[in-house]
């Protein structure tokens with residue numbers, strides 16, 4: 171095989187690997203294997219530089235930084251979208267479409283739905299199958315030429331199998347996990363943080379040095395194609411996929427406002443589990459002919475609308491900062507804010523993560539800050555928007571609870587109190603231990619724990635299981651014979667606990683329910699887990715060296731060993747998966763949930779079923795024994811009714827566990 175042929179084969183192979191990795195999210199080789207082939211190609215190209223092809227992966231990164239961005243003109247202009255937040259607004263949009271077309275107002279149209287990606291829009295031009303140039307949206311007519319940076323994005327093909335002059339439009343994005351990693355790196359280097367993945371993507375693409383951009387894991391998701399005559403938007407998406415572009419992967423075609431809104435709500439429900447940030451759904455009239463008749467008004471097409479999720483970010487003023495001690499001893503800076511409503515909740519406090527991030531944020535009292543609330547997680551301060559000119563409150567050197575020295579570990583962003591007797595740390599551990607993430611003890615929450623700790627009835631976790639030996643509790647204000655009985659009953663029943671729940675109750679650093687479950691698959695008894703080596707722990711798929719070290723440390727701490735022994739001798743009984751099988755009251759029964767429950771989260775409800783031996787399925791079928799329908803139950807409920815399945819409400823569901 172001659173040099174040219176070998177180069178050609180390597181280019182094909184590497185581009186194919188990139189396609190599987192960046193477009194299909196399905197790696198077909200290890201990074202090392204890719205790098206080996208890449209180096210081989212670079213070596214061969216050096217032997218005869220006249221053989222370097224434009225679509226060679228070695229050509230993605232130009233070597234010299236540019237002096238400035240050139241201009242990029244959009245023709246036709248890149249429009250923006252009209253917005254809707256409610257079903258009524260969506261219905262109004264559809265009515266307007268019909269009014270403009272002179273149709274019956276009820277006339278239905280196929281709507282092509284896809285996620286609205288929260289990144290920055292970009293247009294790419296291809297001629298004769300070659301990538302020619304790429305530009306940002308700018309003001310819609312004129313943007314910036316970012317060709318040299320777009321070329322570093324591996325989900326943008328350098329060659330496609332179409333000869334027409336094509337314009338491909340889409341969104342440049344960074345994955346949420348890569349954004350967090352990037353911010354951690356920024357913080358470690360003392361650089362300012364990006365407020366969100368969109369800003370991180372924009373900051374990465376607006377680099378004059380493509381070598382920096384090439385190190386940022388950017389993606390391109392295509393949503394529009396101009397230059398080929400097609401009759402529907404769905405065909406455009408299909409054509410884009412055939413050309414090798416990444417597309418949303420989650421689209422739907424529906425014809426009514428109800429169905430469209432259902433798709434929107436379903437996407438909102440899963441948005442936190444998606445790897446890219448989305449902020450709504452874009453609905454487009456599927457027929458290109460109808461789109462043409464509708465045209466545009468000012469900057470918006472009449473044939474498309476963005477259905478937006480409720481905002482999760484708001485700006486407010488930072489009034490003060492205090493430092494809290496968590497159950498692992500970690501000191502968290504907490505922002506005291508001017509109260510602000512974010513997606514339905516009034517937010518007064520927000521986390522500023524850890525010492526390193528606090529310093530990188532640089533937030534001082536009086537600053538205007540951006541606060542974000544995502545899903546169930548604690549609100550966070552993500553950026554200073556406007557400085558009030560005050561000094562930052564310095565990070566403390568002593569534990570705000572016990573006053574002992576704070577430990578700053580080399581290489582760790584987290585500052586910790588390491589005094590095992592720190593009162594707040596112990597209290598936080600106990601709170602966590604009895605919480606829903608742990609033993610889930612009814613009637614024993616922070617309020618009761620504070621009181622019992624004050625009276626020294628509880629000084630450590632094992633004491634919880636000896637509360638029955640403290641009849642004096644009955645004499646406390648707010649307690650009586652009955653509530654004492656109820657409390658001891660719920661402690662007794664909670665004391666029989668599945669193995670994984672004990673592990674997650676311990677509050678080991680970096681170990682939540684998922685890791686706990688993973689551990690119970692590899693260790694059949696507590697003793698086995700306690701004597702595992704750090705190596706054998708990190709050998710488990712899904713457990714990295716940091717988590718392994720944390721678990722190892724926990725179970726080799728004499729204080730923790732003593733605590734566990736005491737707990738067992740005070741009556742905690744571990745239920746191991748095997749002894750548990752088939753014994754639960756719900757064993758053999760299949761459940762499905764639809765709509766939202768008011769007193770339980772989905773994950774709590776799921777766990778209740780699983781702990782009782784039942785199973786939770788995700789698709790409606792004849793196998794389902796109970797359909798649990800919450801508020802605003804959707805299509806699943808309809809299907810369940812059609813199949814004549816047993817449908818129960820939230821109260822009835824809870825009754826199954828009494």
Ligand code: IVH
Nearest residue numbers: 249250251284285286287291341393452471
């Ligand atoms: S279609 C004329 N589809 O949203 C139609 N846009 O305000 C133009 N966006 O700047 C856009 N995801 O960057 C379309 N699936 C999607 C989208 C999407 C995100 C962005 C786009 C545009 C903005 C519209």
